[in-house]
Amino acid sequence: xxxxxxxxxxxxxxxxxxxxxxxxxxxxxxxxxxxxxxxxxxxxxxxxxxxxxxxxxxxxxxxxxxxxxxxxxxxxxxxxxxxxxxxxxxxxxxxxxxxxxxxxxxxxxxxxxxxxxxxxxxxxxxxxxxxxxxxxxxxxxxxxxxxxxxxxxxxxxxxxxxxxxxxxxxxxxxxxxxxxxxxxxxxxxxxxxxxxxxxxxxxxxxxxxxxxxxxxxxxxxxxxxxxxxxxxxxxxxxxxxxxxxxxxxxxxxxxxxxxxxxxxxxxxxxxxxxxxxxxxxxxxxxxxxxxxxxxxxxxxxxxx
Amino acid sequence: xxxxxxxxxxxxxxxxxxxxxxxxxxxxxxxxxxxxxxxxxxxxxxxxxxxxxxxxxxxxxxxxxxxxxxxxxxxxxxxxxxxxxxxxxxxxxxxxxxxxxxxxxxxxxxxxxxxxxxxxxxxxxxxxxxxxxxxxxxxxxxxxxxxxxxxxxxxxxxxxxxxxxxxxxxxxxxxxxxxxxxxxxxxxxxxxxxxxxxxxxxxxxxxxxxxxxxxxxxxxxxxxxxxxxxxxxxxxxxxxxxxxxxxxxxxxxxxxxxxxxxxxxxxxxxxxxxxxxxxxxxxxxxxxxxxxxxxxxxxxxxxxxxxxxxxxxxxxxxxxxxxxxxxxxxxxxxxxxxxxxxxxxxxxxxxxxxxxxxxxxxxxxxxxxxxxxxxxxxxxxxxxxxxxxxxxxxxxxxxxxxxxxxxxxxxxxxxxxxxxxxxxxxxxxxxxxxxxxxxxxxxxxxxxxxxxxxxxxxxxxxxxxxxxxxxxxxxxxxxxxxxxxxxx
Numbered sequence: 001x002x003x004x005x006x007x008x009x010x011x012x013x014x015x016x017x018x019x020x021x022x023x024x025x026x027x028x029x030x031x032x033x034x035x036x037x038x039x040x041x042x043x044x045x046x047x048x049x050x051x052x053x054x055x056x057x058x059x060x061x062x063x064x065x066x067x068x069x070x071x072x073x074x075x076x077x078x079x080x081x082x083x084x085x086x087x088x089x090x091x092x093x094x095x096x097x098x099x100x101x102x103x104x105x106x107x108x109x110x111x112x113x114x115x116x117x118x119x120x121x122x123x124x125x126x127x128x129x130x131x132x133x134x135x136x137x138x139x140x141x142x143x144x145x146x147x148x149x150x151x152x153x154x155x156x157x158x159x160x161x162x163x164x165x166x167x168x169x170x171x172x173x174x175x176x177x178x179x180x181x182x183x184x185x186x187x188x189x190x191x192x193x194x195x196x197x198x199x200x201x202x203x204x205x206x207x208x209x210x211x212x213x214x215x216x217x218x219x220x221x222x223x224x225x226x227x228x229x230x231x232x233x234x235x236x237x238x239x240x241x242x243x244x245x246x247x248x249x250x251x252x253x254x255x256x257x258x259x260x261x262x263x264x265x266x267x268x269x270x271x272x273x274x275x276x277x278x279x280x281x282x283x284x285x286x287x288x289x290x291x292x293x294x295x296x297x298x299x300x301x302x303x304x
Numbered sequence: 305x306x307x308x309x310x311x312x313x314x315x316x317x318x319x320x321x322x323x324x325x326x327x328x329x330x331x332x333x334x335x336x337x338x339x340x341x342x343x344x345x346x347x348x349x350x351x352x353x354x355x356x357x358x359x360x361x362x363x364x365x366x367x368x369x370x371x372x373x374x375x376x377x378x379x380x381x382x383x384x385x386x387x388x389x390x391x392x393x394x395x396x397x398x399x400x401x402x403x404x405x406x407x408x409x410x411x412x413x414x415x416x417x418x419x420x421x422x423x424x425x426x427x428x429x430x431x432x433x434x435x436x437x438x439x440x441x442x443x444x445x446x447x448x449x450x451x452x453x454x455x456x457x458x459x460x461x462x463x464x465x466x467x468x469x470x471x472x473x474x475x476x477x478x479x480x481x482x483x484x485x486x487x488x489x490x491x492x493x494x495x496x497x498x499x500x501x502x503x504x505x506x507x508x509x510x511x512x513x514x515x516x517x518x519x520x521x522x523x524x525x526x527x528x529x530x531x532x533x534x535x536x537x538x539x540x541x542x543x544x545x546x547x548x549x550x551x552x553x554x555x556x557x558x559x560x561x562x563x564x565x566x567x568x569x570x571x572x573x574x575x576x577x578x579x580x581x582x583x584x585x586x587x588x589x590x591x592x593x594x595x596x597x598x599x600x601x602x603x604x605x606x607x608x609x610x611x612x613x614x615x616x617x618x619x620x621x622x623x624x625x626x627x628x629x630x631x632x633x634x635x636x637x638x639x640x641x642x643x644x645x646x647x648x649x650x651x652x653x654x655x656x657x658x659x660x661x662x663x664x665x666x667x668x669x670x671x672x673x674x675x676x677x678x679x680x681x682x683x684x685x686x687x688x689x690x691x692x693x694x695x696x697x698x699x700x701x702x703x704x705x706x707x708x709x710x711x712x713x714x715x716x717x718x719x720x721x722x723x724x725x726x727x728x729x730x731x732x733x734x735x736x737x738x739x740x741x742x743x744x745x746x747x748x749x750x751x752x753x754x755x756x757x758x759x760x761x762x763x764x765x766x767x768x769x770x771x772x773x774x775x776x777x778x779x780x781x782x783x784x785x786x787x788x789x790x791x792x
Contacts, residue, residue, distance in 0.1 A: 061370065
């Protein structure tokens with residue numbers, strides 16, 4: 001009887017030990033890989049590739065995030081596979097057009113005005129603004145709580161500007177400061193950044209007292225308390241340019257598809273929500289004459 | 305004296321074993337549940353960590369791939385440099401690989417699994433969101449791998465695979481397991497210890513009660529030494545004291561009733577003896593009368609008269625002896641406790657009943673053991689026991705019957721007195737009732753039904769017992785067993 005009881009206790013202890021060992025072993029087995037969540041299999045896209053140039057006014061990843069959806073839209077609706085082609089300078093972008101590496105390219109207004117007519121480029125589309133037109137403005141911004149209240153207060157201040165090859169990067173020196181009786185020499189310092197977003201960040205983090213960016217960019221940061229002190233006069237929006245006389249079928253396809261976007265339609269509004277902000281209202285057709293005033297202004301500035 | 309049990313049989317051990325087993329199983333199941341939850345949390349945290357790392361690095365990788373695709377790169381091999389730098393910053397990283405949309409490796413770390421080709425599970429390239437999984441690699445142990453698709457819009461740059469060591473995850477699970485195991489063991493041990501103490505106190509109270517019961521004295525005035533408590537044990541103690549009071553009262557009433565019954569039965573036995581005694585006295589009286597008659601007729605014959613006077617003297621002496629014995633039996637005496645030889649008791653009773661026995665021609669055999677141990681008790685009461693048994697046997701065998709009385713030293717210091725007759729026996733249905741007061745199978749007026757009841761009471765009062773075996777038509781054997789005097 002006693003032996004039987006001892007055996008029973010030993011058996012219980014054994015079961016206890018074995019079950020715990022089993023549980024521990026099971027817990028330590030981190031397991032096979034889970035089944036992957038797969039997206040719908042897309043058939044291999046064998047359509048011809050059409051490259052569209054973009055002058056990287058933003059960080060490359062940001063540029064892709066804003067412009068790639070436009071390519072996806074064109075590819076989904078059109079008969080070509082559209083791919084972005086980034087360039088860091090406007091000169092490179094113009095050269096890519098000239099060489100035929102890209103059939104069209106998103107240009108900045110200022111660089112088109114400076115180089116477009118000379119290199120034989122023609123604007124075909126530009127972003128539509130809130131009023132349905134195609135003009136935009138540059139904006140002088142300050143951080144929340146800044147004591148500055150006008151352009152005249154910039155004397156002795158640090159100012160951040162975007163690329164020298166953008167309208168916003170030139171507006172302050174060419175128009176705003178002289179109108180306020182100041183010049184660049186009256187400022188403490190001026191620094192040009194490659195991207196508009198960088199200008200906003202540097203103003204927000206206090207490295208600079210003020211900055212100039214495109215108004216649409218300033219509006220993106222409205223939630224951060226950015227305050228606009230002054231706006232430039234209207235200037236035509238950044239155009240999609242092609243080589244003058246170039247008749248690639250993709251050009252007319254792009255025009256057709258992008259002009260058909262109607263921001264009043266919910267489906268189109270949803271579609272453009274993730275695009276670059278200036279594209280959210282769709283596009284309008286433009287011609288070279290639209291940019292003539294800007295071309296003349298840039299020429300005058302170059303002459304000075 | 306409190307009985308001692310083997311530890312395995314004690315109530316405390318059994319309760320503790322049962323409780324410990326139950327508590328252990330419950331704690332184990334609870335611990336497993338908690339552990340499973342902890343494990344899930346640990347693994348989920350690790351997965352989030354891996355995905356966060358992979359997502360963070362994927363931004364750099366996408367940018368680098370954008371630069372490369374757009375021929376903006378300043379130098380070649382910068383992806384490899386990014387990978388090496390990222391691995392230096394994260395000691396838990398074991399390897400990194402970047403694959404193109406068709407699964408070809410674009411870049412990878414110098415360190416890595418033995419088989420790079422088997423790195424990406426089937427179908428993983430088309431994953432729409434970051435995925436993590438665990439696997440074991442030879443030499444690397446357990447590794448958590450995370451795959452992050454490199455996508456901008458619908459453009460697929462490829463995928464990023466990151467391997468993070470996962471042995472620390474397993475170590476954390478093991479630590480959690482033993483922490484819970486220790487906690488569960490400590491709680492179980494504490495409960496068992498608490499139960500051990502409580503059971504000890506409870507059983508200690510029961511032991512006090514057992515001691516009180518063992519030392520229960522219904523004759524004395526000493527109350528059991530039990531503490532006053534205000535719990536269930538206290539109620540038990542109070543009820544025990546109440547029971548003792550009732551027992552004392554019952555015992556006193558029983559003693560009174562028994563005394564009356566003894567006396568009545570004694571008188572009945574005397575009545576039974578009366579006819580024999582009358583005969584015993586009648587013979588010497590008739591002899592004396594015959595002698596007186598003879599002397600009157602021949603007063604001168606001196607020699608003959610002397611002989612008659614001698615005969616008269618003997619007759620009177622015989623009568624006086626009979627009367628003396630009768631008086632001694634009928635006198636109600638205080639019970640005494642003295643050494644008693646049961647052979648003497650048997651012989652005395654046989655002599656008292658000799659007239660009845662001889663009158664009915666019964667063959668009485670006395671088989672008395674030499675050097676029979678003496679018992680301690682009251683010889684008069686013990687005589688009464690033997691007499692009752694012998695009278696019953698005489699009645700059972702009838703004229704010319706056969707009775708044997710035997711005494712023996714029994715084992716374990718006891719003395720057996722066996723009264724066996726070859727009479728009519730006792731019906732099986734009557735056997736359970738023969739010791740009940742007033743139970744009799746004799747005709748009305750021939751028996752009170754108290755003899756065996758009284759005898760049993762006397763024997764039990766002497767610490768003994770009476771056994772009976774009987775077969776109807778064959779006979780009956782009564783065996784009185786009494787404790788022998790230790791000094792004998």
